[in-house]
Structure formats: structure tokens, C-alpha cells
Amino acid sequence: xxxxxxxxxxxxxxxxxxxxxxxxxxxxxxxxxxxxxxxxxxxxxxxxxxxxxxxxxxxxxxxxxxxxxxxxxxxxxxxxxxxxxxxxxxxxxxxxxxxxxxxxxxxxxxxxxxxxxxxxxxxxxxxxxxxxxxxxxxxxxxxxxxxxxxxxxxxxxxxxxxxxxxxxxxxxxxxxxxxxxxxxxxxxxxxxxxxxxxxxxxxxxxxxxxxxxxxxxxxxxxxxxxxxxxxxxxxxxxxxxxxxxxxxxxxxxxxxxxxxxxxxxxxxxxxxxxxxxxxxxxxxxxxxxxxxxxxxxxxxxxxxxxxxxxxxxxxxxxxxxxxxxxxxxxxxxxxxxxxxxxxxxxxxxxxxxxxxxxxxxxxxxxxxxxxxxxxxxxxxxxxxxxxxxxxxxxxxxxxxxxxxxxxxxxxxxxxxxxxxxxxxxxxxxxxxxxxxxxxxxxxxxxxxxxxxxxxxxxxxxxxxxxxxxxxxxxxxxxxxxxx
Amino acid sequence: xxxxxxxxxxxxxxxxxxxxxxxxxxxxxxxxxxxxxxxxxxxxxxxxxxxxxxxxxxxxxxxxxxxxxxxxxxxxxxxxxxxxxxxx
Numbered sequence: 147x148x149x150x151x152x153x154x155x156x157x158x159x160x161x162x163x164x165x166x167x168x169x170x171x172x173x174x175x176x177x178x179x180x181x182x183x184x185x186x187x188x189x190x191x192x193x194x195x196x197x198x199x200x201x202x203x204x205x206x207x208x209x210x211x212x213x214x215x216x217x218x219x220x221x222x223x224x225x226x227x228x229x230x231x232x233x234x235x236x237x238x239x240x241x242x243x244x245x246x247x248x249x250x251x252x253x254x255x256x257x258x259x260x261x262x263x264x265x266x267x268x269x270x271x272x273x274x275x276x277x278x279x280x281x282x283x284x285x286x287x288x289x290x291x292x293x294x295x296x297x298x299x300x301x302x303x304x305x306x307x308x309x310x311x312x313x314x315x316x317x318x319x320x321x322x323x324x325x326x327x328x329x330x331x332x333x334x335x336x337x338x339x340x341x342x343x344x345x346x347x348x349x350x351x352x353x354x355x356x357x358x359x360x361x362x363x364x365x366x367x368x369x370x371x372x373x374x375x376x377x378x379x380x381x382x383x384x385x386x387x388x389x390x391x392x393x394x395x396x397x398x399x400x401x402x403x404x405x406x407x408x409x410x411x412x413x414x415x416x417x418x419x420x421x422x423x424x425x426x427x428x429x430x431x432x433x434x435x436x437x438x439x440x441x442x443x444x445x446x447x448x449x450x451x452x453x454x455x456x457x458x459x460x461x462x463x464x465x466x467x468x469x470x471x472x473x474x475x476x477x478x479x480x481x482x483x484x485x486x487x488x489x490x491x492x493x494x495x496x497x498x499x500x501x502x503x504x505x506x507x508x509x510x511x512x513x514x515x516x517x518x519x520x521x522x523x524x525x526x527x528x529x530x531x532x533x534x535x536x537x538x539x540x541x542x543x544x545x546x547x548x549x550x551x552x553x554x555x556x557x558x559x560x561x562x563x564x565x566x567x568x569x570x571x572x573x574x575x576x577x578x579x580x581x582x583x584x585x586x587x588x589x590x591x592x593x594x595x596x597x598x599x600x601x602x603x604x605x606x607x608x609x610x611x612x613x614x615x616x617x618x619x620x621x622x623x624x625x626x627x628x629x
Numbered sequence: 630x631x632x633x634x635x636x637x638x639x640x641x642x643x644x645x646x647x648x649x650x651x652x653x654x655x656x657x658x659x660x661x662x663x664x665x666x667x668x669x670x671x672x673x674x675x676x677x678x679x680x681x682x683x684x685x686x687x688x689x690x691x692x693x694x695x696x697x698x699x700x701x702x703x704x705x706x707x708x709x710x711x712x713x714x715x716x717x
Contacts, residue, residue, distance in 0.1 A: 208657050
């Protein structure tokens with residue numbers, strides 16, 4: 147590489163700093179019966195619907211393979227596709243910015259908002275801006291960012307964290323949402339109507355009235371994008387509510403923050419993903435709103451458009467020959483909905499805006515595995531493979547999990563595991579010690595507990611009996627009977 | 630050219646420098662999931678609109694005015710907003 151190469155920039159996810167490692171967070175979550183009931187209901191409903199929506203297409207396997215190959219081919223020549231995209235966006239009247247990390251992206255967006263003179267922005271639901279902690283950064287800079295996706299609004303009003311890629315408030319039930327609206331809407335804008343009930347229709351109407359005021363006043367909209375078409379410079383946002391389209395069309399200035407892996411080479415490539423994404427994600431044949439825009443157009447939509455291309459660890463993932471397939475992800479969340487670990491532990495336990503199986507392989511690659519939470523994520527799986535089965539771009543998540551476990555082990559692994567392996571290596575290298583140990587174990591077997599004692603071990607063995615110790619060591623038995 | 634741009638592009642090139650060429654995209658999926666028969670297509674559209682909780686009515690051109698009048702009367706509407714006229 148060139149001489150100007152620096153150490154990769156630091157990456158951050160402010161909203162989740164200081165999270166406990168996955169096992170601890172998951173243990174707390176599984177004790178929360180409301181959370182488990184909410185998650186079980188939500189994941190099972192969408193799981194069954196997805197299976198039906200996918201079964202309708204007899205060429206699903208071909209679409210999945212095509213999606214995988216389009217992404218692989220794009221990633222292999224990512225530099226060329228990004229340059230083509232930049233050229234097309236610029237030619238259409240947009241401005242392209244490049245951000246190496248979260249801090250740089252946040253700075254670029256803040257400066258762009260400041261230049262408009264506005265003190266508030268409306269936001270389209272976006273994983274990339276969650277990842278870089280944009281709302282928190284803007285708040286610190288004195289700019290209010292209003293989430294307009296219904297579920298994101300619930301999370302924001304509740305001063306909560308998202309727990310699902312598609313439905314960030316999946317951990318909340320209707321009663322909880324009613325309480326949040328009733329108690330919190332007033333301090334953010336238009337208060338909830340008097341006597342608000344917890345029926346979906348009334349909750350949606352309360353959100354509609356609250357948000358309408360924001361849409362009509364906003365001078366700046368901020369979004370992500372599901373896809374960026376290199377050949378035309380077109381950005382694509384798919385959604386269910388139409389709130390995203392309001393943010394994309396009403397404000398004078400539109401700023402989109404998008405990961406570099408979201409580019410697809412041609413318009414035609416969308417014919418694959420616009421079939422596989424909605425069916426995998428919401429189990430719909432087609433999402434209700436598909437917004438596409440190419441730069442700016444006189445007299446229609448925003449007058450100025452800025453695209454911020456975000457690296458923030460993606461090039462590190464791209465350099466890993468096994469791990470790079472995670473960059474194919476189109477954020478459908480099908481893998482979350484089928485995952486037995488996610489269903490029980492919930493999204494918050496993953497300590498990142500990307501929860502579930504995809505988060506367990508994406509987060510450690512984007513942020514590195516130096517923190518305890520990130521090093522524990524590749525172990526947040528039973529390797530059952532359900533995530534791979536449903537992935538519309540065929541990411542072999544179990545393969546990447548095992549690969550990342552290996553990398554974590556290389557950097558030192560778990561201290562208890564290291565000590566145990568070291569001790570057993572010494573015993574196995576000393577036959578006399580091994581024989582004495584085996585005999586001692588056999589003679590004292592009546593005294594052995596049925597389950598392994600001790601902190602750390604008990605969590606795994608609490609529901610498992612230890613194997614019964616034989617009356618004498620096998621090697622002694624062999625010597626007596628066979629020699 | 631900004632420094633960030635140059636550095637991101639350099640990191641991408643270094644990351645995939647030793648990667649094998651990706652196999653060409655196979656597009657052996659269907660380009661259509663429906664029959665060419667217009668009547669069957671109309672039935673499918675009807676069915677899917679209803680699935681999304683729309684009320685679907687079918688009429689020939691000479692029945693359109695009557696149908697709209699009946700739907701308005703059923704709702705007791707005395708005035709309507711015409712969409713799109715401002716741009717015409």
C-alpha cells in the first residue's frame with residue numbers, strides 16, 4: 147500500500163459504550179418475562195409469514211444466488227463502483243463526501259446542517275446513522291434530531307436503545323408504547339391526545355399528529371439508503387410507513403449517510419433485491435414505499451443533496467477473506483427473527499445497533515475485538531445455522547462466527563479456558579500424574595457432585611449432569627483384563 | 630480530492646488485492662411470475678389489493694361516473710378534492 151497509509155482510525159458506537167459482555171447481558175434479559183413474551187410473539191409471527199412469502203416464488207434459490215453474486219462482484223471492485231457512483235451523483239447535482247470513521251461522518255453532517263442555519267433535522271430510519279451515534283453527536287452540538295420512523299420514535303421518546311434492525315422497538319408491547327407516548331410526547335413536540343388507548347389505530351394516529359408538525363417545519367432531512375446505483379447515481383430507500391418519503395421530499399436540504407458497501411453497479415441489480423428484501427424483511431411481496439432520487443431536480447424535492455460515504459471499519463472487514471461476506475448484508479433482519487439465541491436474549495444484549503446473528507459477525511469486524519463485549523459476540527450463537535438458511539444473500543454466518551472465534555482465541559481467548567488448557571497439557575504430558583489423578587477420582591467418586599461447581603462454570607452446567615465416574619480408570623482395567 | 634477519499638480508496642484496493650475474481654452474476658431467475666393473460670393479471674391485482682385491505686370495484690368506462698357517485702353518496706360526501714390538477 148502507499149506511503150500515506152495510516153493506522154486505521156478509531157471506531158466508536160457511543161450509544162453502547164460500556165455494555166457488559168454478551169453472556170452477562172443475555173442472562174439479565176432472559177429473566178425479563180415481559181421482554182421474552184414480546185420477543186417470542188414478534189419473532190414467531192414474522193418467521194412464519196416470511197416462510198410463506200418466500201415459498202410463493204419458485205425461483206427463490208436463483209434470486210438468492212444472484213443477490214450473493216452481485217454483492218460479491220461489487221465488493222471485489224468496490225473502488226471502481228464507488229468512483230462511478232461519485233461521478234453520477236455529482237453530475238446529477240449532488241455533493242459527495244467521504245468519511246473514514248464515525249467522528250468524521252458526524253463532523254461532516256454537523257457542518258452541513260450548520261451551513262443551512264437550521265437547529266433541527268428530521269430523520270429517516272437509518273442503521274448507518276445509528277452506528278455512528280449521529281443523534282447524540284448532533285444533540286451535543288445543539289442540533290435536535292427527530293426520528294420519524296414509528297418504532298424509532300418510540301425508542302427515542304422512551305430514551306431507550308434499538309433492539310432490532312427492522313423494528314427497533316420490538317421489545318415493547320402496546321401498553322408500554324401508550325405510556326411512553328402519553329408521558330413523553332409533550333416534551334418533544336405535540337403531546338399525545340387526551341385519553342390515548344393502546345389500540346394500534348390510536349397509537350398510529352397519535353404518532354401521525356406528533357410527526358406532521360415536524361415534517362412541515364423541517365429544513366433538513368437526514369437519511370441512509372438501502373441501495374446506491376452506481377451507473378445512475380440513484381439512491382433507494384424502502385419503507386412501510388411513508389414517513390421516510392416525507393423526510394426525503396419536503397426539506398430544502400437532504401443529507402444521506404451510507405455505508406460504502408451499499409453500492410450496486412446497475413439499475414437492473416435492483417430487480418433482484420427489491421424481490422428478496424421485502425419478502426425476507428417484512429414478509430411482504432413488495433414494501434409499500436420505494437423512494438428513489440438522483441441528485442436534485444429543479445422545482446421538485448430538496449434543493450441541495452449531500453451524500454456521505456462511510457467506511458467506519460468496512461474496509462477492515464473487506465480485508466478478511468472469510469469475514470468480508472458480512473458486507474453483502476442488506477439489513478433485512480430475517481436472521482434475527484429465526485435465531486433461538488436472539489429470541490431469548492433480545493437485541494440489547496448484543497451491545498450494538500446490529501443485534502442478532504448478523505450483528506455477532508458484523509460488530510466485531512467493524513469495531514474490532516478488543517472490548518469484552520465485542521470479543522464475546524462470536525460466541526453468542528449455538529451455530530444451528532438457521533440464519534444462513536434464511537439469508538437472502540447467503541451469508542454463511544456460522545462459518546464467519548467460527549472464523550472470528552478463532553481470531554479471538556489467537557489474541558488470547560478467555561483467561562479461564564487458557565488456564566485449563568495449560569493445566570491439562572501438563573497432566574497429559576506426565577503419565578504418572580495422570581494415572582494417580584484417575585485413581586484418586588475413581589476412589590472418591592461417591593463424593594462427587596452431580597453438577598460442576600464454581601462461578602463461571604455453573605452458568606453452563608446448571609442444567610447438565612456431569613458424566614458418572616467409572617469404578618476404576620480404563621487403563622488399569624485394560625492392564626488387568628487384556629495384558 | 631480529499632485525504633479521506635484517497636485513504637478509503639487505498640484501503641479498499643489493499644483489502645481486495647489478493648482476492649480471487651468473483652464469479653459472474655447468474656441471472657437465471659424468472660423475469661416474470663405471472664401469466665401473460667390480461668384477465669388473469671387483473672384478477673391477481675384485485676386479489677392482492679384486497680389483501681392490503683383496499684376496497685376494489687370493477688366497472689366499464691360508461692359505469693365509472695355512476696360508481697363514483699354511488700360511493701360518494703354512501704359516505705355522505707358533499708364535496709371532493711381533485712388531486713393533481715395544480716400541476717396540469
